[in-house]
Amino acid sequence: MKLLRYGDVGSEIPGLLDSEDQIRSLVGVVPDLAGDVLSDESLEKIRKLDFGKLPLVEPNVRLGPCVAGTSKVIGIGLNYADHAAETGAEIPTEPVIFMKATTSISGPNDHIEIPRGSEKTDWEVELGVVIGKKAKYVSEQDALSHVAGYCVVNDVSERAFQLERCGLWDKGKSCDTFSPLGPWLVTRDEIGDPQDLRLWLEVDGHRYQNGSTSTMVFGVQTLVSYVSQFMTLLPGDVITTGTPPGVGMGQNPKVFLKPGQTVRLGITGLGEQEQQTVAAK
Structure with missing residues (x-):
C-alpha cells in the first residue's frame, strides 16, 4: 500500500x-x-x-509528511562507500548515527528554507525506514518485522553548520524543512528488497545523484538492529539511511543551494519529491 x-x-x-x-x-x-x-x-x-x-480526494491537495507521531529522526552518516570517498572520509566500521530534530520534518513538496547565515546548504536523497513496532535490542534476523515501510527523504544539510561550527552534526541537519518525508509511506510488503532500489536527485534539471541502495555499507536490517541497541525505536520513528555520491559538497567546484532553485528527487517504487528553495524568514 x-x-x-x-x-x-x-x-x-x-x-x-x-x-x-x-x-x-x-x-x-x-x-x-x-x-x-x-x-x-x-x-x-x-x-x-x-x-x-473510500471517498475520493481532490488530486491537487497538498501532501504532508507521510507519517505522524515521529518521536525521532535518526540519520546514518557515510553509509555509501562512494559518498564517503567524495567527502574525503573513511568508510566507517560501525554505523555513524546523528539526530535530526522532529521540527525539521516537512511535506515532500514543501519549500526548503535556506537558513539565515547559510552558505553551504546541500542535498541528500535517502531511503527512509519507518518503524511500525517498538524495537529494543532486536536482532538483525527480526529487524524487518519492526518496519512499517519505506519513504523518500531529502536529508537537507547545511555543511558549514554541520562541519565547521564545532560539536556534533545535528545543528547542520535539524533546521526547519530539512527532512521532507514522502510522498508516500510504502508498506514493506511492496518492497521486495530494500537493498535493490535506485535513488536519484536533480537540481534545476541537472542530475547530481544517481545511485542504488545496493551499495550501502550497512543495510536496512543491520541499521534497525544496530540503532535499537542504543535507543528504543517507536512507531513512527524514521531512520534515514545515508546518501549515494553526488552531493553538492562533493562537486569540483563545490555547489550549494540558494533561494530560487528547484530540487527533484525520487526512489524506485517510493515516488518523487519536488521542492523550491526559499530564504528563511
Whole structure:
C-alpha cells in the first residue's frame, strides 16, 4: 500500500493512493498514520478495505509528511562507500548515527528554507525506514518485522553548520524543512528488497545523484538492529539511511543551494519529491 497524509500544514489527515493513482481518504478508518496504526495488524485491516468505496480526494491537495507521531529522526552518516570517498572520509566500521530534530520534518513538496547565515546548504536523497513496532535490542534476523515501510527523504544539510561550527552534526541537519518525508509511506510488503532500489536527485534539471541502495555499507536490517541497541525505536520513528555520491559538497567546484532553485528527487517504487528553495524568514 501507498499511505499518505494530506491537507494544510499541521492539520493533515490520513489517506492512501489507489491502483489508479487517486487519493482516497482514510478519515473515520484510522485517526492518523501514527502509533498502533502502523502495526502489521492495523495495516492488514486497511489492506482488506475496498479502496473504491473510500471517498475520493481532490488530486491537487497538498501532501504532508507521510507519517505522524515521529518521536525521532535518526540519520546514518557515510553509509555509501562512494559518498564517503567524495567527502574525503573513511568508510566507517560501525554505523555513524546523528539526530535530526522532529521540527525539521516537512511535506515532500514543501519549500526548503535556506537558513539565515547559510552558505553551504546541500542535498541528500535517502531511503527512509519507518518503524511500525517498538524495537529494543532486536536482532538483525527480526529487524524487518519492526518496519512499517519505506519513504523518500531529502536529508537537507547545511555543511558549514554541520562541519565547521564545532560539536556534533545535528545543528547542520535539524533546521526547519530539512527532512521532507514522502510522498508516500510504502508498506514493506511492496518492497521486495530494500537493498535493490535506485535513488536519484536533480537540481534545476541537472542530475547530481544517481545511485542504488545496493551499495550501502550497512543495510536496512543491520541499521534497525544496530540503532535499537542504543535507543528504543517507536512507531513512527524514521531512520534515514545515508546518501549515494553526488552531493553538492562533493562537486569540483563545490555547489550549494540558494533561494530560487528547484530540487527533484525520487526512489524506485517510493515516488518523487519536488521542492523550491526559499530564504528563511
